[in-house]
Amino acid sequence: PADVPVRNLVFRDLTFAHADRDLWTQNDIGIQHDWEMIDKPDALLRLRGAESCVVRNCKFRDSGGNAIRLDLYAQKNRIEGNEIRYMGQGGIMLIGYGPGTKDVNKQNEILNNHIHHSGLIYWHSHALVLWQSGENHVANNYIHHMPRKAICMSGVRMPYFQRRCENREICKSLRWQEIGQPKTWDEIMPFLHTKKNLIEDNEVERVLQKLGDGASINVTGAGEGNLIRHNYMHDIFASEWVSGVLRTDDWQRGTTWEDNVIYRSNAGAWEHKGANNVINNYAI
Numbered sequence: 001p002a003d004v005p006v007r008n009l010v011f012r013d014l015t016f017a018h019a020d021r022d023l024w025t026q027n028d029i030g031i032q033h034d035w036e037m038i039d040k041p042d043a044l045l046r047l048r049g050a051e052s053c054v055v056r057n058c059k060f061r062d063s064g065g066n067a068i069r070l071d072l073y074a075q076k077n078r079i080e081g082n083e084i085r086y087m088g089q090g091g092i093m094l095i096g097y098g099p100g101t102k103d104v105n106k107q108n109e110i111l112n113n114h115i116h117h118s119g120l121i122y123w124h125s126h127a128l129v130l131w132q133s134g135e136n137h138v139a140n141n142y143i144h145h146m147p148r149k150a151i152c153m154s155g156v157r158m159p160y161f162q163r164r165c166e167n168r169e170i171c172k173s174l175r176w177q178e179i180g181q182p183k184t185w186d187e188i189m190p191f192l193h194t195k196k197n198l199i200e201d202n203e204v205e206r207v208l209q210k211l212g213d214g215a216s217i218n219v220t221g222a223g224e225g226n227l228i229r230h231n232y233m234h235d236i237f238a239s240e241w242v243s244g245v246l247r248t249d250d251w252q253r254g255t256t257w258e259d260n261v262i263y264r265s266n267a268g269a270w271e272h273k274g275a276n277n278v279i280n281n282y283a284i
Contacts, residue, residue, distance in 0.1 A: 003073035003104060005051040014058045016044035021064030021088045021121055029098075030169045031131045032154045032221060035124060036066075036093055038173055043069040043093065050074055057081045064088035064121060070133070071095055073104040080111045088121035091143075096132035098173025099156050099191035105133040106193070112140045123147040123210045131155065134195040134223065141202045147210035149218050150233075151199060155192040157221040157251040158185055185253075195223025205235045208267070212240030215247035215271070224254025236265040246270040246281075257281055 022042035029038045039048075043066040047053055050070070060067035060082060067084040070077060074094065084091045092113070096105025110128065119125035126149040130136060143150040156170055161182050165171040182188045204216045216233045219226060233245050245262045247270065248255050256277040262269045262284065269283035 009053045019063045060084045069093045078109045084115040087118035090125035091115040091127040094133035100175030100178035103193045106135040110138045117145045119147040132193045146207040150204040151217045155194045155221040192223035196225040199228040204233045208238035220249035229258040234263040242267045244268040244271040
């Protein structure tokens with residue numbers, strides 16, 4: 001009910017490498033499409049119940065799982081200036097609690113990181129995932145050579161609130177004792193905590209190299225108020241069918257895409273569903 005986080009730790013100029021990939025179990029709970037498991041120790045460095053901690057100028061390389069996870073309660077942490085390369089899974093995962101009143105994974109900074117050549121074992125992996133995590137600042141990161149998406153912001157799509165289920169994906173993450181029985185999108189929105197994130201000034205190239213049904217930056221089933229601006233996406237030569245370089249997917253509203261530049265791609269520039277704002281973007 002109440003988290004007591006560790007505070008003010010600094011990890012600087014360290015190298016993390018050579019860990020095995022964690023195995024899934026029957027008791028695991030997956031986020032959307034099993035992109036990642038909830039509350040899972042599958043990263044080289046994991047902040048779980050952490051506030052105002054710093055990970056700066058470290059190297060994460062040659063390992064079977066993810067590089068960094070910020071799990072459950074994770075607030076005001078700064079992940080800055082790190083290189084992540086040759087990971088079996090993904091880069092940086094921010095994964096909060098499932099839908100409910102507990103909104104405690106937020107206000108983190110992901111700045112100036114270089115993430116590349118990862119997802120080598122699990123092609124479904126992304127460089128950066130924000131799930132049930134809001135008010136974060138993701139800026140000036142350089143992401144390239146990934147099998148699927150560069151940046152994914154997601155939550156829980158509306159149909160999961162309308163019927164109970166027992167699948168690994170999503171179902172057991174909902175905190176029914178807190179949310180009651182919401183039916184409409186307006187009633188569900190307070191429990192979608194991937195909201196008010198600022199994604200800006202990132203450079204993305206050579207992603208979507210092995211899998212389709214995605215985009216370089218993809219938002220789906222998240223909350224409102226996410227702003228994606230001033231990002232540069234280029235040389236996206238996808239090997240499978242993809243929806244576009246930028247996409248707001250199913251059950252997504254209240255997202256703003258502004259002043260982004262797309263240069264050279266064999267995919268479409270963007271696909272947007274729902275009531276979102278697409279302002280002054282360039283496709284070249």
